[in-house]
Amino acid sequence: MDRYQELFTRLNQNKSGAFVPFITVGDPNAISxxxxxxxxxxxxxxxxxxxxPFSDPISDGPIIQKSIARAFKSSINFSRCFIILRNIRNKYPNLPIGLLIYANLVFKNGINNFYSHxxxxxxxxxxxxxxxxxxxxxxxxxxxxHKIAHIFICPPNATEELIHNITRQGCGYIYLVSRPGVTGIEINKKTMNTTVLQNLIQYIQKQEKKIPILQGFGIHTPLQAQESLSLGTSGIISGSEIARIIEENISNLELALKQLKKLVRLMKISMCFYKN
Known part of the structure; x- marks a missing residue:
């Protein structure tokens, strides 16, 4: 959890927002x-x-679902995921690493056993x-x-009671959902009410316990990242655009890497010195 604290402290000092990519472990295969x-x-x-990867990802839209299918096709399973995660941690000891996992997988492997791993x-x-x-x-x-941050989700229709509970118990960051539905749908004026989100963010920030807010669901462009920061978030999580780049360049890893590099750099440039 200290890695998140150090990250957000540094970014606040630099007046920058956090860019956090989401990617399915093993997509499109372990080596790539x-x-x-x-x-x-x-x-x-x-x-x-x-x-x-999970067989019934109810929160994910078609793009992320396809990324999960690619991972399964390349023989990724729960055990191999943890081998890959160990390799990532060994290579990047100071990087904050979070997992997104569905409850059945945690329960199936034993709650305490999972968090111990x-x-x-x-x-x-x-x-x-x-x-x-x-x-x-x-x-x-x-x-x-086990000293792991349990990340709570704040939906756009969150009540004051829910916000109070997730800020009281939460740590690391709060995941603010842009709009109802699944991942990968473009956000616009019809699917995202910025006034509602801004009111939610302001109410979260008024709570006694201060927790950074990362916004996800439908954020694909640098402009959307800037708009998120302007509402008062600490950064964004973006996954479907990354999965789309992988899918469209499935036979050309070099081109996929080139496009991913461009995406991340544009996102970071747009978020530097933009945060109030």
Whole structure:
């Protein structure tokens, strides 16, 4: 968790927002995946959110679902994911690394056992998108016991009570969802109410416990990243655009890496010195 604190402190001092790419572990295969991770980090990504492939990803749209299918096709499974994660941590000891995983996978492997494995890999956070806060206590306790940030989701229709609970219990950062639905859908005036989001952000910031906010769902462009920072977030998480680049260049890794490098650098340039 300290890595997140150090990251957001440094970015605030530099008046910059955080760019956090999301990518499914093993997409499109284990070897290419590591080249992609290296490119994302070397191009300026501030942290990683890595998705553990799951057969029923209810929060993910078609683009991320295809990335999961590619990972499964290349023989990625739960055990191989953790081997890959260890390689990433060994190579990047100071980088904040978060996991996105569905609740059934955690439960199937044993809640305490799962978080123990994460602690052994020095994972910083775990986000479980299909876990309501009302059922999160066993997961939350295991995460805290193993010094891992349990990331809470703040939906656009969050009540004051929900915001109070997730800020009181949360650490690392809060994942602000841009709009209802699944990942990969472009956000616009019809799908994202900026006034509602800004009010949510302001209410979160008024809470006694201060937690950085990262916005996700439908953020693909530097302009959208700037708009997110202007609402008061600390940065963004973007995954579908990365998955799209991989999909469209599945037979040309070199071109995929070139486009990913360009994407990350444009995002970071747009977010530097923009944050108030």
């Amino acid at each position: 995946f590591m080249h992609i991770i290296d490119t994302l980090i070397e191009s300026g990504s501030d942290a990683l959110e890595l998705g553990i 994460c602690a052994d890999l020095d994972i910083d956070s775990v986000l479980i998108p299909d876990l309501p806060i009302e059922e999160s206590l066993p997961f939350y306790k295991a995460a805290i016991q």
